[in-house]
Amino acid sequence: MCSMRRARRSVENELRRHGHARPRARTGPAVIRPAGDMAAPASRGSLRDLGEFRLIAALKRSFATPRPELIRGIGDDAAVIRWSADSHLLISTDLLTEQVHFDRHFASTYDIGYRGAVANLSDIAAMGGQPLYVLAALALPPSCSINDVRSLYRGMMAPCRKAGVALIGGDTSASRAGLHVTITILGRVEPNRVLTRNGARIGDILYVSGTLGDAYAGLRLLQASARSQSIPLIPPRFHQFLRARHLRPTARLALGRLLSTRQLASAAIDLSDGLSGDLGHLCRESRVGAEIDSTALPLSKPCRTLAAAWNQDPMDWALTGGEDYELLFTVPQDRQHRLERLARSRGEPITPIGRICSPRYGIRLKMPDGTTRNIAPTSYEHFRSSL
Amino acid sequence: MCSMRRARRSVENELRRHGHARPRARTGPAVIRPAGDMAAPASRGSLRDLGEFRLIAALKRSFATPRPELIRGIGDDAAVIRWSADSHLLISTDLLTEQVHFDRHFASTYDIGYRGAVANLSDIAAMGGQPLYVLAALALPPSCSINDVRSLYRGMMAPCRKAGVALIGGDTSASRAGLHVTITILGRVEPNRVLTRNGARIGDILYVSGTLGDAYAGLRLLQASARSQSIPLIPPRFHQFLRARHLRPTARLALGRLLSTRQLASAAIDLSDGLSGDLGHLCRESRVGAEIDSTALPLSKPCRTLAAAWNQDPMDWALTGGEDYELLFTVPQDRQHRLERLARSRGEPITPIGRICSPRYGIRLKMPDGTTRNIAPTSYEHFRSSL
Numbered sequence: 001m002c003s004m005r006r007a008r009r010s011v012e013n014e015l016r017r018h019g020h021a022r023p024r025a026r027t028g029p030a031v032i033r034p035a036g037d038m039a040a041p042a043s044r045g046s047l048r049d050l051g052e053f054r055l056i057a058a059l060k061r062s063f064a065t066p067r068p069e070l071i072r073g074i075g076d077d078a079a080v081i082r083w084s085a086d087s088h089l090l091i092s093t094d095l096l097t098e099q100v101h102f103d104r105h106f107a108s109t110y111d112i113g114y115r116g117a118v119a120n121l122s123d124i125a126a127m128g129g130q131p132l133y134v135l136a137a138l139a140l141p142p143s144c145s146i147n148d149v150r151s152l153y154r155g156m157m158a159p160c161r162k163a164g165v166a167l168i169g170g171d172t173s174a175s176r177a178g179l180h181v182t183i184t185i186l187g188r189v190e191p192n193r194v195l196t197r198n199g200a201r202i203g204d205i206l207y208v209s210g211t212l213g214d215a216y217a218g219l220r221l222l223q224a225s226a227r228s229q230s231i232p233l234i235p236p237r238f239h240q241f242l243r244a245r246h247l248r249p250t251a252r253l254a255l256g257r258l259l260s261t262r263q264l265a266s267a268a269i270d271l272s273d274g275l276s277g278d279l280g281h282l283c284r285e286s287r288v289g290a291e292i293d294s295t296a297l298p299l300s301k302p303c304r305t306l307a308a309a310w311n312q313d314p315m316d317w318a319l320t321g322g323e324d325y326e327l328l329f330t331v332p333q334d335r336q337h338r339l340e341r342l343a344r345s346r347g348e349p350i351t352p353i354g355r356i357c358s359p360r361y362g363i364r365l366k367m368p369d370g371t372t373r374n375i376a377p378t379s380y381e382h383f384r385s386s387l
Numbered sequence: 388m389c390s391m392r393r394a395r396r397s398v399e400n401e402l403r404r405h406g407h408a409r410p411r412a413r414t415g416p417a418v419i420r421p422a423g424d425m426a427a428p429a430s431r432g433s434l435r436d437l438g439e440f441r442l443i444a445a446l447k448r449s450f451a452t453p454r455p456e457l458i459r460g461i462g463d464d465a466a467v468i469r470w471s472a473d474s475h476l477l478i479s480t481d482l483l484t485e486q487v488h489f490d491r492h493f494a495s496t497y498d499i500g501y502r503g504a505v506a507n508l509s510d511i512a513a514m515g516g517q518p519l520y521v522l523a524a525l526a527l528p529p530s531c532s533i534n535d536v537r538s539l540y541r542g543m544m545a546p547c548r549k550a551g552v553a554l555i556g557g558d559t560s561a562s563r564a565g566l567h568v569t570i571t572i573l574g575r576v577e578p579n580r581v582l583t584r585n586g587a588r589i590g591d592i593l594y595v596s597g598t599l600g601d602a603y604a605g606l607r608l609l610q611a612s613a614r615s616q617s618i619p620l621i622p623p624r625f626h627q628f629l630r631a632r633h634l635r636p637t638a639r640l641a642l643g644r645l646l647s648t649r650q651l652a653s654a655a656i657d658l659s660d661g662l663s664g665d666l667g668h669l670c671r672e673s674r675v676g677a678e679i680d681s682t683a684l685p686l687s688k689p690c691r692t693l694a695a696a697w698n699q700d701p702m703d704w705a706l707t708g709g710e711d712y713e714l715l716f717t718v719p720q721d722r723q724h725r726l727e728r729l730a731r732s733r734g735e736p737i738t739p740i741g742r743i744c745s746p747r748y749g750i751r752l753k754m755p756d757g758t759t760r761n762i763a764p765t766s767y768e769h770f771r772s773s774l
Contacts, residue, residue: 065554067553078556081520083471084470089476091556093522093556095569097526097567098563100561142433146433153446167451171481174487175487176484176485177563
């Protein structure tokens, strides 16, 4: 969720602009361009011209400082620091901004705190680590009551306590406009057990946990309700399931630990930007390509049902919906059998969805008819779309 | 600067409301009230009714979780975590909000980044630690250009690089309104060498580094210029000095290390809220009182000159101005001679300003005529004054 390279997908905004149009990934141009120099002509322009990913690449080039104890700095789900012989420190920070990452018309401050915490916990899960401590910095607008603030902390601490994470500090301030929440998480991981984005090798099997697109489907339902738009006739339990997947996502901490401690995965990332965007990050960092089998994408029945009712393709939601906080990871073929056995015995839902290919192959989606098409590594870029 | 108990003083706002009135500390009622329960009637009210310090006290009671490795959680300049046999980890997070902590009419994004970094570095200095890593989460409004963002990072990294601190991550997002900057800092300190707020003992000598009130004086000058108000006829180098003390403060890292490694201080805190507020925090945490000698307060000539030109008392600025980022610390009498000798040899400017008394004595200021008066432990509280 964090580390500077990561843009958070904000489907709220996108939908606000596009109504019920198909996710932007398919309609717009590819938004990730070769990183330019921030000092070049673009530096005199607007953030919209540069785009978030180029901004972050330029910041990384300008300001990242190598240090001997720094195992991974800017460029992964969390930074990794060598701290003692038996443990590395993991740290990640994450910003949630009103009207960009959440909408208080249908998300309570409890929901906002809860999702913010899960986004951070998910970063630690994607590194194979154990989360330990959390800090929160809140800028509170006049519209926030004491109960709102208490609810925000309660929401944040619900998944944290479940994961054994303690609140150790933070900062509070008034805000002239909008609620802003920055959560910082500290974790621990054993040396040589860190999962990173850059370890995928050609031939590895690509896996994903859980089901994809649910959080986006839930968001669409919440937005429709908030605007008193008609809701399709799908079973109430489907509504509940999808809303909960948006408002109460699950960080895959146990799965991350399994992949890390048993050395099952070669690379991992958490799905915050959506499969196409996060797979793009993983492939770029590992310098590989990938092929996804479209028929293998795990879609829940509620998600498929809602998509059908709205006459949309749930695969689009799975690819670009974002904020599922599932893990995307790669596994060498010779460890596949062991992984599947262990995951089954632990009740961790995982699905093989494709394989890692040569970088020349690019990132492609295999359709049911056997044809393939390129997947644009599309992620939501804040500055291009919301400024 | 951080840890949840700390409110940042925002003299900008205060002046916006009061014009050139005397700092609020002397005119308003004491703003720190006994902490109440957030679930009590106040919970249904507004943040303004509760006040920031009661909010934070209530959050601490509700959410702080003891853990065996946690040496200090919420309630000091930084949290302290036992991590390995030879080093504790220090961590602190700090939020800067537009129109609350800074004013872009006279502070560039470079200035904002610079001061934000110093505020964080100062937290590590106050704990006696060595700062190591920094993360930044930025919410960027449409009015920010690429150059603004680059300048912000440059400003932030200028004091960080000087202190050997590396940027290892962060998050960027669009903001619908206002620039919000959250900086998180990681540092290290040897076990048994941590400086905390709660170690002051009756009879200890109270010291402060540098001079006080300069940052506030500089702010007043900057505001007057931005509003095209008349500037008093004081030497241009005084203007420069005071502006720099506001825009380019210095974190007292070397002094903090000296106090910690040589075990000279019994307690320490950095001056972000102003002497009266931060001395209040230190006394409350140590359960002691204090007497300050008003004639001993270190005031720079530029500060005294400007105050005289505006017909104000510079002692008020020293007591309540805030954001000087100097260290306030207590030293047992038997270590006083050694401290003064070491500080002199290192070129660290320190001044004894009073002594620690019984808690019954309260916190009092000794006037030149020998009388004493209570110092209200006044700090700027965001929710009371700016919402």
